[in-house]
Amino acid sequence: MRGIRHIGYRSNVEAIAELVDNSIQAYAQRVDLVSGFADAGQATRPVQLAIIDDGHGMGPGMLRLAMMWGGTHRENDRSGLGRFGYGLPCATVSMGRCFTIYSKVRGGKVHAVCLDLDLLDAGVYLAEGARLSIPPARPAALPAFVSEAIARMHPNGWRSGTVVVIDKLDRLHWATASGLRRNLIRQFGIAYHKLLAATAIHIDGEPVQPIDPLFLSPDCALSSLDEDRAQPLEPVTLKIGLEGGATGELVLRYAWLPPTFGAADKSRDAIGLNANARFPILKQYHGIVFSRNGRVVDVQSRTPWTTFINNDRYIRVEVEFSASLDEAFGVTTSKQQVSVSQEVWEQLQAAGLPKAIEHLRSKVRAAKAERQRAIGTGAAPIAAGTDRGDGHPDQPAPSRPTARGARESQSSAADARLGGVDPGTALDALLSRIDRRRSAGNGAIANEYDRLMRGWANQLSRISGTKPATT
Ligand SMILES: Nc1ncnc2c1ncn2[C@@H]1O[C@H](COP(=O)(O)OP(=O)(O)OP(=O)(O)O)[C@@H](O)[C@H]1O
Ligand SMILES: [Mg+2]
Structure with missing residues (x-):
């Protein structure tokens, strides 16, 4: 016992x-x-x-x-x-x-x-x-x-x-x-x-208020927290039969999110105090959400063909399965995780899951590029760093206009330290590290990093002359 x-x-x-x-x-x-x-x-x-x-x-x-x-x-x-x-x-x-x-x-x-x-x-x-x-x-x-x-x-x-x-x-x-x-x-x-x-x-x-991890359901409060909305792809329902004789139903739901979805002030990144109530959910439910007979049991960020990186927080995928498929999904007595069999991954592949994930990724990339273009044509300079709070970009960020001429004079020393890596990409990597440290840390460490990020946001606001959004 x-x-x-x-x-x-x-x-x-x-x-x-x-x-x-x-x-x-x-x-x-x-x-x-x-x-x-x-x-x-x-x-x-x-x-x-x-x-x-x-x-x-x-x-x-x-x-x-x-x-x-x-x-x-x-x-x-x-x-x-x-x-x-x-x-x-x-x-x-x-x-x-x-x-x-x-x-x-x-x-x-x-x-x-x-x-x-x-x-x-x-x-x-x-x-x-x-x-x-x-x-x-x-x-x-x-x-x-x-x-x-x-x-x-x-x-x-x-x-x-x-x-x-x-x-x-x-x-x-x-x-x-x-x-x-x-x-x-x-x-x-x-x-x-x-x-x-x-x-x-x-x-x-x-x-307890319902929260749809795909932010699609209009009955769920966070879906309509502000003007940003999750964009659905057509869901797919399929009946599957497995080698052992089990049959059951799968429903694949998909959505992608605008790059500002996790930010309170939409002109700034979803970092520190500018992260809204959706952001912790984007972070915690990052990957494929598995739901069994209507109850969410697990989320997994690795599949045999792709791994979800930080930027993929903005793509949302749910696999709903019937409990008749428990063995194939490796459901154990505590019903708190899945361990998907090769056979099911193959069925999911055949049902178009990898293609749908790539499609969602391309939608997110296009939305980010669009935002960068909009910001580049005259929006607040602080936001010129684009959607940086969420870690590694899929590809190196395009170079952007500098906020102040002063940055140019500092750039050669910084460049030496960056070893030729684009400063935007390097900043992404640094922010991602800080964010990971913050999430993994206890209350005191998390507070310390919050303070650091708040100070940094204020400093950037002073440089750019915009109003600090972190109060
Ligand atoms: N809140 C409840 N109201 C009515 N019956 C209950 C309630 N909780 C438990 N039971 C009864 O007690 C039994 C044992 O519950 P238990 O959670 O241990 O097992 P289970 O729900 O049958 O299976 P599992 O282990 O998958 O949860 C249930 O099958 C049900 O008959
Ligand atoms: Mg029970």
Whole structure:
């Protein structure tokens, strides 16, 4: 059991997603994650987490089975999100040493089962003959913080549903409830963007807003954040049959983004404080987004024929696949990654994925060139560096008019250091390095780099005589 605790969710977010998956499959209309605090709510670090839904609930017999590894009523089902019978127990023990499942079916009473790993360790669950036995479900009262939350969230009554409470939280990756909340809201916004219309998710009262990683869906807030819009290519739907006999459906969605899509001030690059709310998503979901039965499970930047470079953040690709193809996509029990088989890559190739990626790249290149031309013909000199925040260009940037004559006098010394590389390309490489350092660094390092970039932006503004956009 101690080993299972470390079986490896990427973070608490993926573990909590297992519980949300279960609620969605129980036809919940609303799922809440609620933090419980010690010290009458004075502390910032939660001591308990509860995932509360208003789905169909479970009877006492099913409740006990749900707690067990392998206990499921949908073994190998391919129509929904769950199929293994491992999600609930694995996810809960990955965060804490004790979990309790409370559930109520329509017209029934709340029953609960609890598994405490400390008691397990102490031999409390050993029944006769030294066999391990999970205690049966018993009628139970909900903990106070849960019943208070239910009263707030379901003022017309909570007729049925399930609550999973995790205690003894010794493996929380975020030190505060607000850190966990921020991450859950962003990542669930993407993971469940196609499913949120049927099941609303709230994290400590705050609703999760859908975020389409392709920024195409008009219902998703960030798609219409400003005047820049994602440009779609025609989606492709195909039925595939694989050698082992599996068949299923794939949907390929495509979009490309204007070069200013991640920038707040459109005359400047998406660097530092000028990066808008879309930019972290461009960065984090960079590559092919894989979605399984409507839920985003992974993003991969390498394919057998091409690797996504930084500039490819502006091309967006999603492969939606049905769970009947799980084996070919290498989906494992934790459903947080794919490992695409050669056969599927070949099918994707045959369906035109490499061509579509090249087409999107050419659209992005053309849009960048167009922007450079527009800037070159008289826009703010600071933006003459073009879209630099995003790293290596596909090809060396064309030389541009210098902002001030002073730069010319410095250029010979700089040229020697650049070893003949175009200064624009060299600057791109440097910015890309700084950006990587910043993303990889802890809070203090990230702040330090933010300060550096802000100072640099101000300095450039002073030189060019434009108003600094980073305030
Ligand atoms: N919120 C819930 N509401 C109703 N039933 C639930 C809920 N959560 C779990 N269950 C029941 O408990 C069983 C076990 O859940 P668990 O997540 O461990 O496995 P699964 O969802 O069947 O498969 P997977 O391991 O792929 O998630 C489910 O099959 C379902 O019957
Ligand atoms: Mg499950």
